[in-house]
Amino acid sequence: MTIEEGKQALVAVSAATLWASPKSAEDTDRLALGQPAAVRDWVAGMTREQRVDGLVDRALTQVLLGDEVLVSDIEDGWAHVIVTDQPSSLDERGYPGWLPVEQLETAPTETSETLPHIVSSTATSIRDEPDGEVLIPGVGLGTRLPIIDEEPYRGWARVALPGPRPAGWVRLHDVTGAPDKPEPAASGRVNALSVASQLLDVPYVWGGLSAYGVDCSSLVYLVYRQLGIRVPRDAHDQSAASTAIEPDDAKPGDLYFFARNGKSIHHVGVATEPGEDGEPMMIHAAGNYGKVVHEEFTTERAETLVGAGRVFDDE
Template sequence: MELQPGREAVVRVAVATLWTSPEAVRPIDCPALTAGVDIPTWVSGMDTEQQVGDCVLSQLLLGERVLVSELRADGWARVVAVEQPAAKLDPLGYPGWLPAGQLAVPDPAHTSTDHPLVVDATVTGLHATPNGPVVLPGVVVGTRLIPAGPPRGDWRPVHVPGRATPLWLPDAHLVPAPATSPTAEQALAVAQRLLDVVYIWGGLSAHGIDCSGLVHLAWRRFGVLLPRDADDQAVATTPLPLGAERPGDLYFFARPGRKIHHIGIVTATPGDGGQRRMLHACYRRRRVIEEPLPADRTATLVGAHRV
């Protein structure tokens, strides 16, 4: 079967990048555009200004569902990422463009209801056989996979979109998809594993990430689909009185009269002097860092929320 407008498709690469338009891509973006996508090479090839180019909207993980709305003759597909809520843009999810070669038609025999597994390793690779060559590198934490049978020794076979035969990864890199919501501390622990990951505008993976992507991915690991953007995340979470926040809650930041532009994850209960700490993907430092709130962040802090 082929991709068709009006029907769902699934991501067949480890990490697919969602673009504002096909015309917005730059020469530096080539490693992110092929069917053999290489996100680490793409990230490492960018300078600090290219890391924050606004041509990138978001990223999608292996197996993530999209609704195809348009297919172009030059190989691009306009899609809606239905697992990334973005109510102000589209009630169905986050809209944007992907290379059609990074998508596959879903196999109805391999659905997400088949006791899915979740990648818990920060980054792993899928192998052709147990202990065999890696054929799909760069798979990241939070990726959901459908088991293709019981483990064989320390290895587990999984179904992969667009592939006729299962691939394998270490069974220790997988956990069952959670049946209950995580504690705030559990989500924080996932985010802490991404400390020092490069800041990429629109990034949503352990190869490169932005502030709202860090929050989305940490909760997504546990099956909680928060909106993709920080201002939408504020709407979807519960406000707290400042001072009542605890590790794993969220800080939101906005300039006077402007919408929320930044988000961080609380890492410490505020001290007697009101000192606050957070983990966040920092635009200025171009890294995921954990730090006390500097004065300029404190000046734009507009609230604490709980998921």
């Protein structure tokens, strides 16, 4: 089946980058545009300045393997889509943007019963057989995989793939059962920090949402996605969707929000336990460091802190 306007489609690469327009992608971005998408090599080929500033107003977000999009337009090999699983104030249906049509597929043809799983390792690969050739590299944390309901083979399980492709194989220790309901606060706060800590030192990539590069709000999105909690993609929308609390009342797993001189919120971090001196600490994707870090508030962060938000429903 072909990709059609007005119909749903599934992302067929590990991470498809959503662009502001087909012209936003440059020659230096070609590694991210193919099938498969070589996101790891694309990120590795950029300087810190290119990752932090060079993608601003060009790359919007990324969409993970198997995620559903609504195709609204097709033009010269590009599809304008709505990412329905990434809430956004830009469109009530989800996050809008452009990606190459070749990175999309229709629903899987596999008819076997499947069990919903989610990638729990930082990254894994889908192979053509256990320990075989890589079909889809760089499948990252938070990717939902439909595992075929049959006996595993020596620590490997079959996974249904988008489109007419035969099933692939994934290591069972790289996945876990996908949560069927939001994780409660008691365990969720602990697990939120565990997930965020997995991404420490991952490069900062504006618009990134993969194990090879994230920005501040996609780090938050991935953390809560892993816990079965759907939050918006961008920091200002995350603030609007969370319950406002006083920053001094923040608990681990809550969110800190930052803005400059009355402008829109531009940064977000995941609260952790305070430091030994009682100062607030957070895990965040920091452009000034070019990576995900865990630190106390710097002077600039303290001066631009404008609030905190709670996503968990505490008892």
